[in-house]
Structures are given as structure tokens and as C-alpha cells.
Amino acid sequence: MATKGEVDPAATATNDNMGTKTGKRGELTMFYTVKPGHEKAIREAIRAFYETPFRQNFEDPRVVDVNVKIGVHDVRHVLFDNDTRLCWLTSFDSDWDPYIDDTFAVRDNWVEYAKILQHTNEAPEGDITDPNNPIQKSSRPVKDVFNGNRILAAGFFPTFPNVTVRDIQRDEKLRKAFEQVLDHPGAEEALSHPALQPLLEFASE
């Protein structure tokens, strides 16, 4: 078994078909075909998806907290073949099933996803704004479309597969705190204590 910081080769494996996983990081890759005539509309829907506060205000601690609670590392949408096809990629901490269930429990935002999916041939027919559409009540239709269109990555390499978004958040706070220490006029004297030797090695950078 790998210890922290190492990648266990056995850990790069498909996990009950939930997606390829390397270390603690899972990935999801999906391919869709765009409905004829919806090329512009899907591009617009993707633009709107990224223009929400949750994907813009990434310095806002409240936004960071939510995304850390979800455990998402990144999301990417690629339109190709003259906008007739869509590749949708994401990577996250944990396995796919708990990740997506927990995500929708943190933010009941699956309609946001449906706004993109409605322009693809793979999404169920129906007006997603119709109050009787099942999507108004449950994330199941979106999960079903995701699950039906995912393709296992043949390879997946994150540089730090065992570092989670929560670790990154903590490390960022620690880095900022250390910068504050270094800015203090008494820093050199304080860091010269033997107990702080490991930190002193970073103090000159």
C-alpha cells in the first residue's frame, strides 16, 4: 500500500466502472453529439455555465469552501468537429458515485448541467423548464445521462494524485501564514530556533 505522497500502482484502476482513478483522484470523461442547429445555443449554455459566481469568484472563501466540500478539481467542456460534438471532462477527489451524489446534495444545481445537456442528442426529450419534467424534482435524469455517456479513460495522470482540494486549501492558508511570518521584522531571529529549522530552509525563497 502506498503511503502519502506516493502513487500505489494498483490504485490506478477502474473502480466498479465508476471512472478511472489514480491515487485519490477520480476522473470522468463523457462524449455527446450536439443536436443539429443547436451549435450556437450549446456554446452559449457553456458560457453561461462558467459565468456563474461559483466558477468566477474563485478567490471568494465561501465559493472555495463549497467547491472543497464538493471535492472538485476541474471541469472542462470542449466543443469540436465544428461544434457538432462535445467532450465533457472533470476530475475530483473520491469515486464517481459518491462524488456526484454528494455534489448534488451540496448544490442542487443539476438543472445547470441539464441546460447544457438539453442541446445534445443523448439527453431525454422534454422542456427542462416544465414544472412536470422529472428533472425539476430529481437529479436522476442528469446522473443517468452522465452514466450512459461516460467513457473510461485509458490513462490518467495527475501530478499529485493524493493531494485533495482540501489539502490544497489548507496548504494555501499555511503558505499565506508563512509569508506573514517572513514579513515580520523579528522573523529571522524567531526562525533561528532549532525547532524551526525545517521552516528556515524555505525562508530564503
Next chain:
Amino acid sequence: MQTASTGLELSDIQSGALHPRPSPYAGTYIVLRIDDRRAGREVLRRLIPALTPATDPARVDQEAWVAAALSFQGLKALGVPQASLDSFPLPFREGMAARAAHLGDVGDSAPENWEEPLGSADVHLGITALSPDKTRLEAVLERAQKTYEQMPGISLIWRLDCFALATDAEHFGFKDGISHPAVEGSGVAGSNPEEPPLKAGEFFFGYLDETNEFPPMPQPEILGHNGTYIVFRKLHQRVAAFRQYLKANASTAEEEAFLGAKMMGRWQSGAPLALCPTHDDPELGADPKRNNAFMFAADDSKGLKTPPGCHIRRANPRDAQITGVPRLHRMIRRGTSYGPLLPDGVVQDDGAERGLAFVFVGSRLDRQFEFVQREWMNDSSFFGAGGDKDPIVGDNDGSGGFTIPKAPIRRRLAGLPQFVVTRGGEYFFAPGLRALRWLSELDT
């Protein structure tokens, strides 16, 4: 019929799945192998009258409380049609031994070291009998024996006698069985007044769950409805090793107790660190109205009282800031002790087998039991502490550690050995009473 209403069909749900047995009690787990499907169905027919519905919670004056559940191999042995078998989720079909890597059952806990026949394809029908005392238990067991003895094609292959002390203390000395969730529509109150009841679908098939969907129900509906999954694990406790570890890392008996409390999240009396962080309070520990009435976020986000890595905060992070949503990973959990107690103060291992029969009840083996075992017990990424494992039940190997937050500098314990070793276990399906009749009447 799947129902969005919160009304649980208590008359069809097995009582043992929903209601805890009042302590003290004596109990026995037995496992039967079914070599002849007709004989297996006959056993179920005879057993059904002994099973109590959830409308009838276990009372002290009741003679016994009996529950029955089948493994995937057991359902096969009964001749359940293939389409139905295929409707069960992968973890259940594979069985617990095949899931060892997910569960941290490696090294001493690996299935090749399990007690026979646990983990084998012979484990078919599990029966639990719990009674207020040994005499009444024996009487019930004798009657239960008549349902399967002298029946060709049925073999009793395993038995474990267990008990719950009046204090509910498990072998490490901590009061157990404190925390349990409220299930919507069941009338059973949860132990934490600050936790709203969980949707019934988190525990029983045919009802909406916390994601506002119906959990995947085994088919046909008559088989799945009102059923639930039971995880059974026989967990050996290395009591002497636990005491030695506390002794080696503390200089007084008080400090040992404090260290143990930090690892568990509660004092031995059951009093939670969240409510009495510096000293034990046995009165609080014994008070079911208060001993689980707390959350973490408001006044202990850093874990200065209850360490984020301690056992109870891992098993149920409540409202603590973690990656994920605790309500999607809750479970009904039961623990019953087996084996002789190691006398107080003894720190040398006497070689005796002692431990806990762990029981999980829930509708999702993957999202609940396996997730909690893998992500919360044997990892710490969810709260930002890397690869640390649960200091009490984690599959530690002597290389791991445990952080006790403390101002101004946290304390870090190192060299955590393994205190709990899996001796075996299995995934079972506890059908509703109608489903058991359906199984007993199969004519395949």
C-alpha cells in the same frame, strides 16, 4: 409499491433491522448452509413465525428477538431466479471477502486469515437471536434449532455467542451503541436531537432517500420492498495492545484516560468530549437525552475538543466541514461483544479471542458502508489530514499517526498499531416478512 410518503410499513419490516435491543442481553449469531433449496425454503417457512415485525420493538420482557438475513450465495441456494439475482448490486453479489481491498481487510485482516467458514460461499442464512438473559436465550435457540435440525440439506456451520453488558461497555471499555439516527416515519427517535430524521429510503427499499430518489431495489418488488442490507463483521479487539499504547504515550492513569477519550471522541462513560472536553462526566455519559446532543461546526471547527481524526467524528462528522455530505453516508449500527473481558489493568495479552460483532443496516452498501470504511475510517482526505486512519478501528500497521489538535501546538501520536482485526464477515440481505414468505414459496 414504491411510495413517496414517509409512512413506513412497519408491519412488514423486520424489527431487528430498525429497533435496538435494550441492554443487557445475551445473543447468538448462527449461520446455516443450504444444500437443498426445498429444505432451505422449509426452514424459512418455520422461521417466519419467530420473526417480529418492526411494529413490535424489542422489550425487556420479551423472550427473544430473532432476525434472519440471506447472503447472495444464500439467495442462489434457495433457487431465486437469475433475473432477480442480477438485480442486486455488485458489492452484494461479490460478497465481503471479494471487497477486502475496498474495506482495508488486508494483512492480519485479509480473508485468507479469516475464521472458517466466514467469507466462503457456504455462508447462506444468518440468524440472530437476542434475549434479556442466557436462560431465555437457550430456550429460544432450542426452539430455533427445531426449524433446521434433522433436516437433510441444511447444516449449521457457524455460531457466535455474544452479549451486551448493562453498561454497554465494549472490550476497550467505552460505552457503545450511543449514536443512532432517526428514521423518518418509523417513530424511533434518533439519539441526536440536533440531527433531523433521515429519509426512510436510506435504510429500507421502496421509500425515497436523502437524494429524493428511490434506492436501487432488488427485484421483483415483492422481494425487495421493505428489505435492507445487513453487514456483519466479526472484529477481534487487541485490548492489551490498546492499553499498552495508551500507557506508552501517557505518564498517569488520568492521562491514559484522556488519550483514549481523544482517540474515541468520548470518555469511557460515553460522555462526549464535545460536551465535557477536559474531564469525564459519567452522569452525562449515561444520559441518553444528552450524551449525543451535539454538533461540531459552531464551536469546534478545528477539533480542539473532539479531534477530527477520532473515531466518532470520522464515523459521523455531523456538521463538521468535510468534503462530502454526512447525511448521505449514515448508517444504523449495532455492536455486540463476544469473548471474555480482559480484567482491568491487565496489559499482557492472554491470547483470548474477544471483540465486537459489528452490524450495519442500510440500503446502500456502496454509498454507506463501503464508503465510510474506505474514505472515513481508512483515510483522512475528507477533512484534510492525508492518509491517517481511524486510531481505533483503522487498518493501521505501525506507521500511521493521529493528530490531537491543541493550542498552541497540536500533539501528534505516532506508531499506531492495529487494534482491531477482521476475523470475517459477510453482506446479507434482510428481506421484509412478505418477501421471506415469497422466498419460502418459490417453486423453481
